[in-house]
Amino acid sequence: MPSTGDYTASELLAVMSSRLLEDGQIVFAGVGIPLLAATLAQGLHCPSLTILFEGGVIGPVIEPGKLPPSTNEQRCTIHANMVLGSTDVLLLLQRGYVDVGFMGGAQIDQHGNLNSSFIGDPARPKTRLPGTGGGNDIASLAQMIVAMKHEKRRFVENVDFVTSPGFLRGGNSRRDSGLPAGGMYRVVTDLGIFGFDDETKRMKILALHAGITVAQVQENTGFQLAAAPDMGVTEAPTDRELEFLRRLDPDRLYTA
């Protein structure tokens, strides 16, 4: 049953993206919403979901109320099956073990490229952002889900800098650049769920959250978005999902 209570945009993101995960998958998750969503999926509908963390962790079970500040601290290793070097866990992506790469995003473009390095000209940046971390590796080597807030300044036609590759310039440009595997699968925002056209590799609307209109999405997007012919409406978060999330993040570290 959809919840009748209130929830934050971050909670909506976590719930909607957790529903995209399937039991049995191996998911390489970043910190924040991805970590919460993967743990939510594991707790509610994917008991045999395996989470990987960049610090070098295989199959942990995050403890409610003990969220790690990044994917590199000892809290990430709770109940893990194995810990290994960071290079070795990233190489699992290259070897092909990972079903889904799951990240947050600061800025995305029409072809699903992500920027977390520079705002403005890289030679004289207006803002130097923290950089790729493992983001480039995950996006280069796995099928991706990205969860992020939907704002015009974050959804731009072309990112200033391609930190983590989506479909690059669209068409076959990703494959032709030496990235034959993976690519953007879904973008989950507080307005809806987005996919990519098979041919052009441009972003399109797959579903809207209840009460959101196409015009509203377009207003908050810096490029033209087409709606899929069978565009749907998502089911609002349930009390069960929200309760699980709030137990997991009681201090609202990632769901404020």
Add this chain to the structure above:
Amino acid sequence: MMSPSYLDLRRRLTERDRSLREKVMSLTEAASLVKDGDTVGIGGSTLSRTPMAMIWALIRARRKTLTCARGITSSEGDWLLGSGACDRVVTSWFSQGIVWGISKVMRYYVESGAVRFDEWSHMAMGMRFKAGAMGVPFLPMRSMLGSDVMRQRPEAREMDCPFSGDRLLLVPALNPDVALIHVQRCDAYGNAQIDGLQFLDIDLAMAANRVILTTERIISNDQIRRAPDQTKIPFFAVEAVVEVPFGCAPHECSGAYEPVYEHMDYYTALVNNNPVDGMQEYLDRYVYGPASWVDYLNLLGLNALLDAARRGRSVSNA
């Protein structure tokens, strides 16, 4: 950064005394092993097993023009930039931590052009240390291709595989002059045992020309020999052993203590509010001011440290 030739690289190892010998010393003595202009590899990742006490000692020794390489860089990077010890950072990510937003210290020094920030993907950093550890000049990999991260790094080269024709990226070996690594325990010879996440540390140790170890505690060589499978860094890679309890504070050391979050909150608010004066205030009070590392820990406070230790030791209770 000129890459030393292969024979030079080998000679730098053979010139060192690699015998099974004691090498316990103070932080100050260990700091004198690092020269201005050195490339320094830093162990741990983000808030974990950061060799904070050793970095603190290098800043107090007024080291200059260091190039600092780490998989992921956190507030120790701020210290190195703000103190003027480091003018080039080689890393995949640099900010205090995602919960504190973007480091204004990093932004101030990098955006003004005072410090160079060479960005590589995390796997590329790992492969560069791995190539260094293997004694080969590069390794091939399949990420960074097509991205602007690659375009910013002419040191990396694209090539088509001579066997399969696949497009690959070749990343050059990184052999730091010195690696700073903090571990839970080691013996007086430098046989080091690491609990929990290893990050890039083992490749980093073997890539470096020498390793300075800091350790929560020194154990006997007999204890090492009872569990040699736990030894992750061999003594002959190590040039110095310094016993520094709470040597990662305010960061964490797996199984021993978690981050001192209160202090991290205080620190990030101070420096992100004013990256120059705030940083100077912090360095004066916490780095240059204390008479010793123990005095630095006194400033963090016994309550805060015991709370961090209680949290760190109870992580495995779950």
